[in-house]
Amino acid sequence: MILAHPDGQVFSFDAGTLCLELACTSGGEGTRRRFEVLHEPSDFARWAARSRLDLPGHGIDSAEVHTTEANLRQLKRLREAIWATAYAIATGGPPHDHDLRIINDIASGPGVVAQLDLATAATTWRRPVTARQLAAEIARDAVETLSRPARDRIRMCAGDNCYLIYLDTSRPGRRRWCSMQRCGNRHKATTFRGRHRGAQEHGGTQ
Numbered sequence: 001m002i003l004a005h006p007d008g009q010v011f012s013f014d015a016g017t018l019c020l021e022l023a024c025t026s027g028g029e030g031t032r033r034r035f036e037v038l039h040e041p042s043d044f045a046r047w048a049a050r051s052r053l054d055l056p057g058h059g060i061d062s063a064e065v066h067t068t069e070a071n072l073r074q075l076k077r078l079r080e081a082i083w084a085t086a087y088a089i090a091t092g093g094p095p096h097d098h099d100l101r102i103i104n105d106i107a108s109g110p111g112v113v114a115q116l117d118l119a120t121a122a123t124t125w126r127r128p129v130t131a132r133q134l135a136a137e138i139a140r141d142a143v144e145t146l147s148r149p150a151r152d153r154i155r156m157c158a159g160d161n162c163y164l165i166y167l168d169t170s171r172p173g174r175r176r177w178c179s180m181q182r183c184g185n186r187h188k189a190t191t192f193r194g195r196h197r198g199a200q201e202h203g204g205t206q
Contacts, residue, residue, distance in 0.1 A: 001050065003179075006034050011181040016167030017150075018052040019142035022075070023083040024164055032163075041067035041131070044075060048134055059117065059124035071131035078106050078135055082142050086165045089146065090156040103146070107139035159183025 001021060003013045015021040025047060026035030038044055045065040049055040055062055081099035088095045112133045113126040144150060145167055153168040157178035164178035177183040 011179045013179050016169045017145045019082050019138050019145050021051045022079050022138050041072050060129050065129050067131035075135050085146050086154055089151050089154045090165050103139050103142045106135055107143050109136040111136040157183050
């Protein structure tokens with residue numbers, strides 16, 4: 001996904017899985033509020049089209065997805081439960097039962113109905129598609145992601161003051177950064193400056 005930080009930087013971010021893509025739409029309390037992406041119901045459908053839900057790939061236009069204010073509140077509860085649980089896992093703490101109940105409850109709802117397009121032999125979704133159905137799909141992905149073995153690969157970016165969480169899908173499982181464009185390059189620049197400064201100080205003692 002392409003993320004735009006309030007500081008003006010735009011960078012690519014691979015959350016590794018659908019539910020953590022929702023988690024990075026931010027919101028929540030404190031400083032996280034300034035990263036909010038889902039301000040009104042129509043924002044969710046536009047986000048869903050760009051996410052791993054891939055609405056266009058399933059023959060669905062984002063304008064078709066019926067989303068109410070109640071749906072948006074449910075999605076934000078789900079998002080917070082996913083984020084809090086992933087944060088706990090990434091930092092070695094215990095997930096809260098309240099968050100797990102929210103995820104499980106929404107996951108038990110009706111999801112999208114897949115069907116075969118006879119003309120193209122592609123998989124499409126039966127219309128109409130609702131935000132409630134998409135929320136169930138996201139919650140089911142969260143159930144898979146936040147349980148073992150996948151949860152053992154949930155990471156938080158190692159960058160200073162970066163709280164983006166992702167599923168490390170790399171083969172060696174050694175991913176450290178939300179994005180090399182952002183925190184990875186910042187780390188490289190900091191390391192380079194530190195080495196350069198050290199070399200200058202060492203040279204000055206000779």
